[in-house]
Amino acid sequence: MENQKKIPKPVIKRLGLYYRCLNRLSDEGIDFVASKDIAERLGIKSSQVRKDLSYFGEFGKRGVGYNTYELMTKLEKIIGVNKYWNVIVIGAGNIGTALVNYEGLRKEKFSIIGIFDADRSKVGKKIGKLTIKHISELEDFFKKNIVEIAIIAVPENAAQMMVEKLENLGIKGFINFAPIKLRTKLPVEDVDITLSFKSLTFKIDRELK
Numbered sequence: 001m002e003n004q005k006k007i008p009k010p011v012i013k014r015l016g017l018y019y020r021c022l023n024r025l026s027d028e029g030i031d032f033v034a035s036k037d038i039a040e041r042l043g044i045k046s047s048q049v050r051k052d053l054s055y056f057g058e059f060g061k062r063g064v065g066y067n068t069y070e071l072m073t074k075l076e077k078i079i080g081v082n083k084y085w086n087v088i089v090i091g092a093g094n095i096g097t098a099l100v101n102y103e104g105l106r107k108e109k110f111s112i113i114g115i116f117d118a119d120r121s122k123v124g125k126k127i128g129k130l131t132i133k134h135i136s137e138l139e140d141f142f143k144k145n146i147v148e149i150a151i152i153a154v155p156e157n158a159a160q161m162m163v164e165k166l167e168n169l170g171i172k173g174f175i176n177f178a179p180i181k182l183r184t185k186l187p188v189e190d191v192d193i194t195l196s197f198k199s200l201t202f203k204i205d206r207e208l209k
């Protein structure tokens with residue numbers, strides 16, 4: 001733990017990318033992997049991968065490479081210590097803006113790292129520390145960052161399309177504000193203020209009877 005303080009931030013960030021890559025390799029049934037393969041998948045140099053991983057001791061075996069599962073578990077322990085869930089917001093309208101400005105999420109280790117909109121007149125504007133990006137930048141953003149959760153804060157007619165796009169990019173789950181049932185195999189939590197009102201008024205009515 002002590003020497004973790006000395007590890008440069010870019011390395012820590014890359015460890016997350018390695019972790020996600022190993023996760024995929026493991027899903028594909030690949031038990032051993034060389035630094036070259038990890039590097040190729042992520043578009044970085046294999047010497048960089050070896051150097052980054054060497055901060056944490058000798059993981060790999062010469063000629064055999066890394067045991068995918070073992071390395072994944074080790075990385076999990078290293079990056080899991082202070083794990084934040086990385087969240088993006090789709091739709092920089094009323095709800096999206098309010099969520100980015102809400103400090104409470106970060107306190108609970110949900111970190112909003114990006115906000116995207118389809119409206120070019122909004123792109124480039126700031127909400128807190130974040131700059132609104134265009135949805136065409138999503139793909140590139142996913143290459144450079146680990147993104148786990150997407151908040152869907154777009155109109156009903158755009159929600160399903162965005163869900164499919166994000167699913168293809170490797171998102172892990174959704175918080176959905178749009179008033180539709182999303183079609184996805186991934187976990188979804190719907191947030192519906194109208195439903196809360198209905199539930200409340202039902203309770204009030206029952207009390208009154």
Ligand SMILES: NC(=O)c1ccc[n+]([C@@H]2O[C@H](COP(=O)([O-])OP(=O)(O)OC[C@H]3O[C@@H](n4cnc5c(N)ncnc54)[C@H](O)[C@@H]3O)[C@@H](O)[C@H]2O)c1
Pocket residue numbers: 090091092093094095096116117118119122135152153154155156158162176177178179191192193194
């Ligand atoms: N669940 C709730 O409690 C609750 C409450 C209010 C609103 N809503 C719903 O939440 C959603 C957002 O509401 P709002 O008030 O913030 O709306 P809004 O109109 O203020 O913002 C929506 C934003 O989405 C953008 N957008 C449209 N298509 C897009 C796309 N394909 N990709 C990215 N951005 C896109 C628009 O440009 C706009 O900036 C709506 O579906 C609304 O019905 C839910």
